Amino acid sequence: MAVVYFPEFRLGKVLATSFTATLSERCGEALERIPVPSRLVDWLAVNGLAVDSCTQSQLDHARELRESIHAAATAVANQDPLPSSAVQVINDCSTRGLASAILTAEGSREWRLSSASVEDALSVIAADAISLLAGEREGKISLCASPTCRAAFFDTSRGCTRRWCDMNTCGNREKKARFLANKRKTSSLAG
Template sequence: MRSELPDFRLGSVLATSFTATLTERRGSSVERIPTPQRLVDWLALHDLFVESCTTGQYDLALGLRESIHLAATAAALQDNPPTSAVQVINDSSARGHAVAMLTRGGKRAWQLSRKSPLDDALSVIAADAISILAGARDGRLALCASPSCEAAFFDVSRSRTRRWCDMNTCGNRQKKARFNASKLDNRGSA
């Protein structure tokens, strides 16, 4: 019997959606891409189609994910990213040969090479991270206010004051905890 895999958290920003494949980093962490095939599935949801992934490529992908997370966390805290994280991101960006293509519908799509499609997909993610980390996109990096999450996310809200990586998960959980705590406080003072 196949065990249920956790759902992906899909955001609108590729690089931070990739880092969100490991959630609850400060609590009981949830790995959302526990196998190479699951990475292939996640990439397909982001229109980065690869047929397979070796264990070595999977390890490179997880290294890129953690490097983006470290660099984004540092940027959210207005600190310099670790040199090792910068190196992994730059290496991943340089390793690929993906080509941006304009679709008939006016959208961007990525053409991955036949020789190394997974390296190309990772280079697209790394390039997205670079554009965010370098300040080339309108928005700000922030950390989720949930103490068990603390995920880095890219806030593109008008006011740039978003507190949660995802309102449906972390935001709801924190609001529910505050509500339950206030009910207990009210009972204790009655």
């Protein structure tokens, strides 16, 4: 049997923007990191939102929520009005599922999905997005400086000066490009 490799996940500390990062390089060669329903199941499990199953239409719905969060976050970062269709999708997802916050004996927070369905999981992601978009949390929604990425991320650094959605990918690529450009300049001066 052929082994199929799927793109790895980019996981951050913020649920809503980790979710929007399942599609990367939106302004370049877009990479879909949840190409099949089973990969959404995997992603949800990694993020403490284990579900029993996922159909293609649930995956489509999840992607619709994802792009709505991305659109709304981009609007907030650009200080534009929120797109009403995105707000509608986020609110629908938030109200459609049911989940409860659970305090564990170790003192951390977990989510209990009422029916372990994709809808329950999406309601948690939508609620997380709402708290970000409503400006309830300490930090700022920014867009990645990489022109092929432009991912929305939540900057919690002091002074909110972060430029990249992810230092290990976009940040590093920019650093490498700058390094090579400098090297070329130096060698052309020497030659």
